[in-house]
Amino acid sequence: MRRQVPLILCFVFGIVMIFTQFSPHSVSQTLYQEVISWALIISPFALVLATTTLIQTHVTRIRRRTEHWQYSFLVFVGIITMVVIGVPFGPQNQVFEWFYTHVQVPMDATMFSLLAFFIASAAYRAFRARTFEASLLLITALIVMMGNVPVGDLIWNTVLSWLPLEDGASGARQWILNNPNLSARRGIILGVSLGVISQSIRIILGIERTYLGGGD
Amino acid sequence: MRKTIRCLLVYLVLCIGISTAFSQGLTPPSNVTAMDTPNDDGSSITIKWEAAPERSSISGYQILRRIAGGGLEEIGALLPAGTTTYVDSSIEKGSAYAYVVRAVTETEATVDSEETAPAKGTGELFHTGKIPLFIAMILFSAGIVWNIYYARSGKEIFVRRIPGLEAVDEAIGRATEMGRSILYSLGLGRVEEVPTIASMTILGQVARRTADYETPLHVPCRDPIVTNVVREVVRTSYLDEGRPDAYNEDNIFFLTESQFAYAAGVAGIMTREKPAAIFLQGQFFAESLILAETGNSIGAIQIAGTDSEHQLPFFIASCDYTLIGEELYAASAYLSREPMLLGSLRGQDWGKFLIFVLMILGVVLELAGVNWITTLLQRVS
Amino acid sequence: MDRRFVYILVALAVIIPMLFRVNLPVSVSEPTQKLYDYIEALPSDSTIILAFDYGPSSLAELNPMAKSLLRQCFDNDVRVIALTLYPDGTTLASTLIQEIAEEKGAVDGEDYVFLGFRPGATQVILGMGSDISSVFETDYSGKATTEIPMMKDITNYAQISLLIDLASGSSTEVWITYANVQYNLQIAAGVTGVIISQMYPYLQTGQLVGLISGILGAAEYERLIDVPAKGMLWINIESFVHLLIVGLVVAGNIIFFNQRRREE
CATH class of the missing domain: 3.40.50 (Rossmann fold)
Structure with missing residues (x-):
């Protein structure tokens, strides 16, 4: 019973939602909007669930004195500070904005900027002309990299000006993005879309049910 | 002979004069129709009319509507000259509306079209523009379901x-x-x-x-x-x-x-x-x-x-x-x-094969100047 | 080569050009030019929507684009409705808009409005297709949307000339799926470098009227509006990092071939 009810709900709503896409009638559209609104109700529950799970996890860590348990206190300091300032005074409060601009912004930007370092090390390791295909990938990558920055055009126009390509590295990069990149991407997107449809049918028909967990 | 030529010249000048006068003058918008907008939920009516002659002095159109028993009221802003369609989305479902298209000149002179027959907005149960998509969905889903049952019968x-x-x-x-x-x-x-x-x-x-x-x-x-x-x-x-x-x-x-x-x-x-x-x-x-x-x-x-x-x-x-x-x-x-899950993979491949065939056929036909596959796929979107 | 050595080189390639400012000529790509031309061709008093769909992590790339776009719109008397589908985006968008509005003398409520954030991206986009004020009853500062002067004549997408999505994730696809496909709203995007290639299918099909690609796109736009700023600065620095990576790849291959020859 614990499994049958969600499976029936999944089947009924799956089929109904598909058909609302083919019917412009107001009944069908109202139903569609209604179901979407129900889905929105889940968000506040997710917030409660998130807070509870987070508190549980870190309380357990502190209680059991697991490795680096001291950092769990920092989680509580962060949560309490932002809730105490943000809930009564709103996000436009100066202190809240200060925390946002001087704590969250630099921390997020730091994590994002790590990508520059990781891209360099990954490129250094991955682009080796081991085979013909790898060499092709290497040359393409070099052209796109140079086409992405103005210095690429400068070098191209100085060193490779004898080539019959007028638009330089940026033109070559644009051609690669518009043609080989787009064709390969479309192939992958088609495969992924068919995979999504197939997976959705398996879910609607109740063949794929691992996500329901245990219990009969 | 000279008299005939003179008559012809006068006739020609008259023709040109009259046609110029009429084309620059104000003729009411013609062939105005109002009908339920197809493939919607019944919340709009589409009004269509014929474009004014190129050399007319019309600077825009104003739509007026009449609900049964009421007076004419202006709806929406002034539409630019060259417009030939207007979708009225501010209707009440179930009520009948008649429309008049008013042509407005640069000097703010106006002329009204004839009033259309009353029209009602009706919600359609099925979006006819999505028929090709619906067929594709049914075909693809059927392929997957058939293969799931094929796999269930124990076939490798x-x-x-x-x-x-x-x-x-x-x-x-x-x-x-x-x-x-x-x-x-x-x-x-x-x-x-x-x-x-x-x-x-x-x-x-x-x-x-x-x-x-x-x-x-x-x-x-x-x-x-x-x-x-x-x-x-x-x-x-x-x-x-x-x-x-x-x-x-x-x-x-x-x-x-x-x-x-x-x-x-x-x-x-x-x-x-x-x-x-x-x-x-x-x-x-x-x-x-x-x-x-x-x-x-x-x-x-x-x-x-x-x-x-x-x-x-x-x-x-x-x-x-x-x-x-x-x-x-x-x-x-x-x-x-799991055989049933493996079956769905085979169904997925059928779908992929169908897309391959459509793509190759589309390219070949397009090269031959036949473009019905392209048109069909554009309709799907 | 130890990866930490690579990291030090990258850090140097960023820091050194910052100390010695270099100005390399930037050529404008077609997708950026298209967006610029589209906005230039809009009649004055047209309204566009600018969606700040990114958080603080991506502001280095997307803020310069937002600033250039706002400058162009205010110069051309194009009114701007700003909003965000990201809760993290509210503060950064609000600060940025105020900064450019002050610079250009644009008036809140008349030349621009910031509606803030509402949860549920799909529902927000679909809801705005019917009635913007039903989704955003108030703007970010709490004023009733229907009371805002520039919103008086605006009900839904029918009165909007263009939507520009500044995105670091998959929000542009969501705007295309719901606002373009269902409501025929014209859409353009400014995106981070990581997701540029993801946008090309939409550019080719015409579902995107223009595209600003990463920091290079931001620099191109600054050149178009003739206000060189952060985009120009970053792209010059990025040039050196790209050169370094190309050098590292070449060095890596030389080492690789030498090793292989020795092994043989």
Whole structure:
């Protein structure tokens, strides 16, 4: 019973939602909007669930004195500070904005900027002309990299000006993005879309049910 | 003869004069019709009329409407000259409206068209423009369902080798031998997203093996609902393998909702715990390379899989194995060898074959100057 | 080569050009030019929507684009409705809009309005297709949307000339799926470098009228509006990092071939 009810709900709503896409009638559209609104109700529950799970996890860590348990206190300091300032005074409060601009912004930007370092090390390791295909990938990558920055055009126009390509590295990069990149991407997107449809049918028909967990 | 020529000249001058006078003058908009807008929910009426002659002095059109028994009222702003259609979306369902199109000149002189017959907005039950899409959906779904039942009858189904999935046992075995843990990330996807569900299915299979080998499995999550569902999935796998004692709920935890805080958290776990095997399966964005490169730096065997095609290059550069796009969805069938799931893969291939045929046929016909396939596909969108 | 050595080189390639400012000529790509031309061709008093769909992590790439776009709109008397589908985006969008509005003398409520954030991206986009004020009853500062002077004549997408999505994730696809396909709203995007190639299918099909690609696109736009700022600065620095990566790849291959020759 614990499994049958969600499976029936999944089947009924799956089929109904598909058909609302083919019917412009107001009944069908109202139903569609209604179901979407129900889905929105889940968000506040997710917030409660998130807070509870987070508190549980870190309380357990502190209680059991697991490795680096001291950092769990920092989680509580962060949560309490932002809730105490943000809930009564709103996000436009100066202190809240200060925390946002001087704590969250630099921390997020730091994590994002790590990508520059990781891209360099990954490129250094991955682009080796081991085979013909790898060499092709290497040359393409070099052209796109140079086409992405103005210095690429400068070098191209100085060193490779004898080539019959007028638009330089940026033109070559644009051609690669518009043609080989787009064709390969479309192939992958088609495969992924068919995979999504197939997976959705398996879910609607109740063949794929691992996500329901245990219990009969 | 001279008289005839003179008469002809006068006649010609008169013709030109009269036609010029009329074309610059104000003629009312002609052939005005009002009808229910097709393929909508009945909340609009479409008004059409014929374009005014090119040399007319009309500067715009104003639409007027009359509800049964009422007076004429202006609706909407002045429409630019050259407009020949107007959709009135401010109607009340069930009421009949008659329309007049008023032509306005630069000198603000006006002339009204004849009033149209009353029209009502009616909601259609089926969107006729979506018929080709509907047929495609039915065909594709039927292909999958038929193959699922074909597989159920016990017939053998061939599935090509997927190295990334073959390596799952190797990765778990290696972690067991080294006495180290396994880290599994489902990415940033929410619970309702298909790649997240596909990833949960793979996790279910991975958990069965970690239960067998008693290898610790850590799953940091980005979505609180995913966390709870994943706990259920892993617990079930441990129960199914008869190892409920080995299941540790604390190893599956909610980290944070913030994208880069999640990346920082998972990268931190990688460097502290040094898992021997890392699975990155699901929906990933810019954080993919941070996770994959950190995993690479600690020497873990990494198996990634995502349908976010823009992140594939990063995974291919930094991971040992990568499931590309649809392979993520094939994984549950591949790992479980469940006939019904394998059948759906075969149905998927049928769909792909149909698309290939359409594409080749479309290109050939287009080259031959026949474009009905292109037109049909444009209608689908 | 130890990866930490690579990291030090990258850090140097960023820091050194910052100390010695270099100005390399930037050529404008077609997708950026298209967006610029589209906005230039809009009649004055047209209204566009500018969606700040990114968080603080991506502001280095997307803020310069937002600033250039706002400058162009205010110069051309194009009114701007700003909003965000990201809760993290509210504060950064609000600060940025105020900064450019002050610079250009644009008036809140008349030349621009910032509606803030509402949860549920799909529902927000679909809801605005019927009635913007039903989704955003108030703007970010709490004023009733229907009371805002520039919103008086605006009900839904029918009165909007263009939507520009500044995105670091998959929000542009969601705008295309719901606002373009269902409501025929014209859409353009400014995106981070990581997801540029993801946008090309939409550019080719015409579902995107223009595209600003990463920091290079931001620099191109600054050149178009003739206000060189952060975009120009970053792209010059990025040039050196790209050169370094190309050098590293070449060095890596030389080492690789030498090793292989020795092994043979």
